[in-house]
Amino acid sequence: MQDHDVVGIGNAIVDIIGRCDEAFLVKHARAKGSMQLVDAATVAALYDAMGPGTEISGGSVANTMVGIASFGGKAGFIGKTADDRLGQVFRHDIAAAGVTFKTPAAAGAEPTGRSLILVTPDGQRTMNTFLGVSPRLGGGEVDAELIRSARIVYLEGYLFDRPEAKAAFRQAAEIAASSGRQVALSLSDPFCVDRHRAEFLQLIRNSVDILFANEAEITSLYETGSFDAAARQAQADTKLAALTRSEKGSVILGEGKSITIPAAPVAKVVDTTGAGDLYAAGFLFGVATGRNLETAGRLGSLAAAEVISHVGARPAVKLADLARKGGLLD
Amino acid sequence: MQDHDVVGIGNAIVDIIGRCDEAFLVKHARAKGSMQLVDAATVAALYDAMGPGTEISGGSVANTMVGIASFGGKAGFIGKTADDRLGQVFRHDIAAAGVTFKTPAAAGAEPTGRSLILVTPDGQRTMNTFLGVSPRLGGGEVDAELIRSARIVYLEGYLFDRPEAKAAFRQAAEIAASSGRQVALSLSDPFCVDRHRAEFLQLIRNSVDILFANEAEITSLYETGSFDAAARQAQADTKLAALTRSEKGSVILGEGKSITIPAAPVAKVVDTTGAGDLYAAGFLFGVATGRNLETAGRLGSLAAAEVISHVGARPAVKLADLARKGGLLD
Numbered sequence: 001m002q003d004h005d006v007v008g009i010g011n012a013i014v015d016i017i018g019r020c021d022e023a024f025l026v027k028h029a030r031a032k033g034s035m036q037l038v039d040a041a042t043v044a045a046l047y048d049a050m051g052p053g054t055e056i057s058g059g060s061v062a063n064t065m066v067g068i069a070s071f072g073g074k075a076g077f078i079g080k081t082a083d084d085r086l087g088q089v090f091r092h093d094i095a096a097a098g099v100t101f102k103t104p105a106a107a108g109a110e111p112t113g114r115s116l117i118l119v120t121p122d123g124q125r126t127m128n129t130f131l132g133v134s135p136r137l138g139g140g141e142v143d144a145e146l147i148r149s150a151r152i153v154y155l156e157g158y159l160f161d162r163p164e165a166k167a168a169f170r171q172a173a174e175i176a177a178s179s180g181r182q183v184a185l186s187l188s189d190p191f192c193v194d195r196h197r198a199e200f201l202q203l204i205r206n207s208v209d210i211l212f213a214n215e216a217e218i219t220s221l222y223e224t225g226s227f228d229a230a231a232r233q234a235q236a237d238t239k240l241a242a243l244t245r246s247e248k249g250s251v252i253l254g255e256g257k258s259i260t261i262p263a264a265p266v267a268k269v270v271d272t273t274g275a276g277d278l279y280a281a282g283f284l285f286g287v288a289t290g291r292n293l294e295t296a297g298r299l300g301s302l303a304a305a306e307v308i309s310h311v312g313a314r315p316a317v318k319l320a321d322l323a324r325k326g327g328l329l330d
Numbered sequence: 331m332q333d334h335d336v337v338g339i340g341n342a343i344v345d346i347i348g349r350c351d352e353a354f355l356v357k358h359a360r361a362k363g364s365m366q367l368v369d370a371a372t373v374a375a376l377y378d379a380m381g382p383g384t385e386i387s388g389g390s391v392a393n394t395m396v397g398i399a400s401f402g403g404k405a406g407f408i409g410k411t412a413d414d415r416l417g418q419v420f421r422h423d424i425a426a427a428g429v430t431f432k433t434p435a436a437a438g439a440e441p442t443g444r445s446l447i448l449v450t451p452d453g454q455r456t457m458n459t460f461l462g463v464s465p466r467l468g469g470g471e472v473d474a475e476l477i478r479s480a481r482i483v484y485l486e487g488y489l490f491d492r493p494e495a496k497a498a499f500r501q502a503a504e505i506a507a508s509s510g511r512q513v514a515l516s517l518s519d520p521f522c523v524d525r526h527r528a529e530f531l532q533l534i535r536n537s538v539d540i541l542f543a544n545e546a547e548i549t550s551l552y553e554t555g556s557f558d559a560a561a562r563q564a565q566a567d568t569k570l571a572a573l574t575r576s577e578k579g580s581v582i583l584g585e586g587k588s589i590t591i592p593a594a595p596v597a598k599v600v601d602t603t604g605a606g607d608l609y610a611a612g613f614l615f616g617v618a619t620g621r622n623l624e625t626a627g628r629l630g631s632l633a634a635a636e637v638i639s640h641v642g643a644r645p646a647v648k649l650a651d652l653a654r655k656g657g658l659l660d
Contacts, residue, residue: 018426019646052396052423054642055385066382085415093382096348270640310600311641312384316349 004100005073005288006184007150009142009172010061011134011158011165012079012103013113014086015273017125017311018050020118025126032120033216035127035189037161043130046116055086056312057093058115059134060188061156063274063313067281067303069098070319071329073288076100076146078172080137086112097314103141106133123269123308135162142171148179151288152210154280157188160196173207184210186280187217194220204237210287211241212280218243231258242283242297244276244304252283252297261297264305264326274313278303282319299328334430335403335618336514337480339472339502340391341464341488341495342409342433343443344416345603347455347641348380350448355456362450363546365457365519367491373460376446385416386642387423388445389464390518391486393604393643397611397633399428400649401659403618406430406476408502410467416442427644433471436463453599453638465492472501478509481618482540484610487518490526503537514540516610517547524550534567540617541571542610548573561588572613572627574606574634582613582627591627594635594656604643608633612649628658 025032028046038046047053065075077094081087083105090112094101113134118126147153153176159165176183185200185208187193193200193213200221204211211234213221218230227243231251234241240254249263279300286296303319310316323329355362358376368376377383395405407424411417413435420442424431443464448456477483483506489495506513515530515538517523523530523543530551534541541564543551548560557573561581564571570584579593609630616626633649640646653659 047422051426052387052644053419053426055419057382089383089385092377096381096383311646314382316641 002149003074004076004146004150006065006068006152006154006284007076007078007146008061008065008154009078009159009168010156011059011113011131012062012081012090013059013115013129013134014090015056015058015115015117015313016047016053017056017117017119017271017273018053020050020120022120024050025118025120030118030126030128032126033124034191035129036191038128038130040130043114043116043128046128050116050118054311055089056314057090058274058313060158060186060277061154062094063277064154064281064284065099066094066097066314067278067319068285070315071281071285071299071323072320073285076150078103078137078143078146080134081105082110082112082133083107084111086114100146102143102146103137106136108133110136117273119271119273123272125271125273131162135165137168138164142168142175144175147172147175147181150181152182152184152284154184154186154284156186157192157196157200160199161192177207182209183207184212184284186276187211187213187221190216190220193217197221201237209239210284211238212276213241214244214276215246242279242300244279249301250279250297252293254293259294259297261294261301264301266305266309269308271311272308274307275304277313278307278315295328299323302326302328332479333404334406334476334480336395336398336482336484336614337406337408337476338391338395338484339408339489339498340486341389341443341461342392342411342420343389343445343459343464344420345386345388345445345447345643346377346383347386347447347449347601347603348383350380350450352450354380355448355450360448360456360458362456363454364521365459366521368458368460370460373444373446373458376458380446380448384641385419386644387420388604388643390488390516390607391484392424393607394484394611394614395429396424396427396644397608397649398615400645401611401615401629401633401653402650403615406480408433408467408473408476410464411435412440412442412463413437414441416444430476432473432476433467436466438463440466447603449601449603453602455601455603461492465495467498468494472498472505474505477502477505477511480511482512482514482614484514484516484614486516487522487526487530490529491522507537512539513537514542514614516606517541517543517551520546520550523547527551539569541568542606543571544574544606545576572609572630574609579631580609580627582623584623589624589627591624591631594631596635596639599638601641602638604637605634607643608637608645625658629653632656632658
């Protein structure tokens with residue numbers, strides 16, 4: 001098998017993106033900016049109520065892998081789809097983006113996962129995710145050879161929401177550790193952190209080499225209202241952490257230092273979906289290819305800025321070209 | 331039934347939009363900027379070869395009806411979908427946009443129509459359309475009451491590509507004429523014009539009140555290389571014609587005059603899909619609501635500029651708000 005820079009494991013999701021106003025979120029009791037798990041009936045009812053949609057392949061870690069490929073890195077993905085139309089869409093798009101994806105589609109009636117993403121006029125996204133067959137990725141389906149082929153294995157916190165996926169997560173982390181690979185983790189969502197705080201803390205202290213979190217997630221993890229207090233605890237608990245702060249940029253904690261990276265400029269924020277995923281893409285690409293932490297952070301900022309300037313959580317242009325124009329790649 | 335400003339009849343299509351370079355078009359023998367009809371196998375092969383996709387409801391006249399609703403007009407649509415996922419997507423999106431749509435879904439195995447749209451770096455789109463069940467709109471399914479409820483009936487030239495749809499087209503034109511409604515026609519595509527030139531000319535001279543064509547279509551219709559020569563012939567053949575010329579704006583021929591309307595400014599052309607459809611939306615909304623020809627043309631330019639500034643052939647913002655900002659609506 002060819003070598004990979006990063007292999008990711010996560011939920012295979014197709015995004016259905018629509019616009020709504022603030023009143024719609026209030027009426028349907030959605031917490032703005034969050035990801036909420038919903039059942040099939042709720043996703044159908046919300047779809048009926050929402051405006052016209054745009055369908056684009058998504059899934060947090062899958063977006064990150066597509067971003068790494070767009071930078072010119074070698075990325076692989078492990079995740080579960082069904083053999084239905086959305087599954088075919090997901091499979092087509094990730095392969096077309098150049099990401100290694102070999103997980104077989106599941107048989108049976110459970111459909112491919114989907115997330116109804118409601119974008120408010122300020123560009124903020126509120127996600128309503130029906131996981132469908134996605135968490136049926138059993139431990140037996142984690143491709144050990146694929147994981148060993150990568151410098152870094154990247155796992156999404158969302159996998160903790162279902163027991164089977166959590167087993168796959170733990171197995172992947174063990175394979176990576178026993179092969180001397182680095183393990184990276186995204187905390188995914190503040191409510192996800194709240195659901196699994198103790199397990200996440202244990203994992204971060206013992207098994208995680210690179211931690212990704214945004215301000216809401218890291219303050220949720222440490223149950224503090226202060227970003228600085230949370231960052232100090234993260235610095236004590238992790239070897240390397242990248243904490244994102246929207247328009248305030250990001251803070252990288254590692255090698256005994258704290259490096260502040262400014263956000264890259266954006267003419268107009270259209271849809272913030274995927275901002276964290278693409279930051280992680282730039283940062284992981286940078287680290288996996290031996291760049292210094294500041295450059296890795298700047299690659300993350302660049303990718304995040306690109307993805308929030310249009311609808312959808314995957315890059316619309318080749319990130320390698322953008323990075324070359326910005327003087328971050330040769 | 332409530333009154334409508336415009337009711338449109340056309341193919342019900344979901345667009346699958348991907349990016350490609352010029353070499354891809356050459357390799358797959360696609361004529362840039364055109365719409366080519368393809369079979370199920372070809373659409374599948376092209377999908378396999380193309381990059382990641384974005385799915386957004388489309389269909390030329392359907393896009394126009396959504397644009398009219400976005401201006402605050404009352405629009406209805408008649409077109410055929412299947413009871414499959416893409417059909418549900420089409421049905422959801424057009425209803426969510428506020429367009430009256432009551433055509434029942436077809437039973438049977440034929441799927442909902444789809445168009446693979448390849449967008450090159452210059453923003454130009456090349457369409458590869460598998461019509462699926464779309465042309466199965468029989469004459470018996472044209473809703474006479476809905477047509478009579480509208481000031482203008484808008485028909486797409488693409489309907490001429492299949493005998494059943496052509497019968498529906500002719501029936502709708504007859505109902506409209508016998509009820510004193512205006513009939514508007516889009517020539518759709520230069521190759522479509524080439525396939526049906528004699529019939530289109532006869533129709534334009536005898537049954538059409540408002541003609542829409544772009545430069546390639548009108549010069550194809552009159553088999554001339556000169557836009558000015560084609561425009562002179564159109565002025566002789568039609569009561570009212572709106573001829574679009576991309577960045578050169580449009581020329582409106584009517585009431586014995588020729589009015590040149592500049593294109594509205596666009597910061598960056600992202601995807602030209604839907605430019606003509608949305609120009610028609612603004613123009614038809616203007617004419618149906620009693621505005622003068624220059625204002626109608628400016629509403630068309632405004633809507634076209636909005637839709638080419640992002641991916642997808644339907645407006646991303648409320649056109650009524652844009653028009654008010656631009657001083658074109660109160």
